[in-house]
Amino acid sequence: MSKKQKVLITGGAGFLGSHLCDRFLAEGFEVVVMDNLITGNLKNIQHLFGKDGFTFVKHDVTNYTFVEGHLDYILHFASPASPIDYLKLPIQTLKVGAMGTHKILGLAKEKGARVLIASTSEVYGDPLIHPQTEDYWGNVNPIGYRGVYDEAKRFMEAMTMAYHRYHGVETRIIRIFNTYGPRMRLDDGRALPAFMGQALRGEDITVFGDGSQTRSFCYVDDLVEGIYRLLMSAETMPVNIGNPAEISILDFAKEVIALTGSDSKIIYKDLPKDDPKVRRPNIDRAKSILNWEPQVSRTEGLKRTLAYFKSEIYGVPQV
Ligand code: UDP
Numbered sequence: 001m002s003k004k005q006k007v008l009i010t011g012g013a014g015f016l017g018s019h020l021c022d023r024f025l026a027e028g029f030e031v032v033v034m035d036n037l038i039t040g041n042l043k044n045i046q047h048l049f050g051k052d053g054f055t056f057v058k059h060d061v062t063n064y065t066f067v068e069g070h071l072d073y074i075l076h077f078a079s080p081a082s083p084i085d086y087l088k089l090p091i092q093t094l095k096v097g098a099m100g101t102h103k104i105l106g107l108a109k110e111k112g113a114r115v116l117i118a119s120t121s122e123v124y125g126d127p128l129i130h131p132q133t134e135d136y137w138g139n140v141n142p143i144g145y146r147g148v149y150d151e152a153k154r155f156m157e158a159m160t161m162a163y164h165r166y167h168g169v170e171t172r173i174i175r176i177f178n179t180y181g182p183r184m185r186l187d188d189g190r191a192l193p194a195f196m197g198q199a200l201r202g203e204d205i206t207v208f209g210d211g212s213q214t215r216s217f218c219y220v221d222d223l224v225e226g227i228y229r230l231l232m233s234a235e236t237m238p239v240n241i242g243n244p245a246e247i248s249i250l251d252f253a254k255e256v257i258a259l260t261g262s263d264s265k266i267i268y269k270d271l272p273k274d275d276p277k278v279r280r281p282n283i284d285r286a287k288s289i290l291n292w293e294p295q296v297s298r299t300e301g302l303k304r305t306l307a308y309f310k311s312e313i314y315g316v317p318q319v
Contacts, residue, residue, distance in 0.1 A: 097152025177242025211250025
């Protein structure tokens with residue numbers, strides 16, 4: 001009898017991790033989630049408890065990490081990931097990117113598992129080239145507030161390549177650009193949940209700076225598809241996954257107001273330090289290597305996400 005393929009998802013109770021759990025269970029994998037729940041929430045995976053092939057372990061992967069039996073794949077997604085979270089949890093952010101990644105790579109080596117690590121567009125810092133291609137080395141302030149996240153992720157990539165080159169571990173590196181969708185935390189401080197929450201409550205919309213900074217937002221289902229394809233591919237060099245549709249934060253705030261039909265006003269607050277002025281992925285590598293590109297438009301993705309936030313705020317599912 002053939003054993004089911006088994007995947008460990010660190011950070012599986014988080015926004016992205018929980019969507020990965022859904023996808024890998026649907027693909028017929030056995031899924032083990034490890035999460036210490038400092039930013040993740042069991043609510044994101046409560047629908048999976050009791051399902052065949054699903055296990056949850058409350059564990060901090062900066063400590064020795066082990067999984068019983070065979071292990072085929074690891075998706076390393078454990079980390080605070082919103083600017084508010086990593087400013088509040090700077091040491092944990094550095095530890096999970098550095099020591100956590102070391103533990104995960106050690107486990108992958110021991111088990112002969114293929115590991116995909118979640119890196120980020122933050123490795124490009126406040127970028128001096130635009131859009132960002134994978135061969136750009138970035139413009140990061142190591143001692144700034146964002147440094148705890150950016151440098152942790154840069155170290156993570158370096159450690160991953162070292163395990164690949166020195167120990168022959170099968171590794172994959174994804175650089176994730178701004179992603180949104182159901183199960184984002186309303187209070188994670190990011191622009192999208194902040195604007196939607198403010199619009200739904202009729203509060204002022206807080207645009208930081210003059211709102212001319214840009215971002216490019218990818219719907220979570222598109223991201224998950226990109227992750228799945230990268231994991232199953234032979235590519236060991238980093239691949240950007242994100243939606244290249246770029247918009248200024250001010251225009252984005254206006255879009256959210258229009259979508260919600262809110263009469264909220266836009267107010268301006270100080271721009272946080274080291275806030276990147278532009279961000280947009282060049283996805284040529286994802287297109288050619290993975291035959292991947294986003295399928296969900298911002299209009300459609302925002303509608304789906306708004307339905308989720310409405311149910312969060314009003315307490316009942318809204319269709
Ligand atoms: N932002 C904003 N108002 C908010 C939250 C964020 O104007 O209430 C801005 C933030 O300064 C940044 C952009 O929106 O320029 C995207 O921020 P987010 O925290 O979503 O992610 P980032 O891409 O900066 O990691």
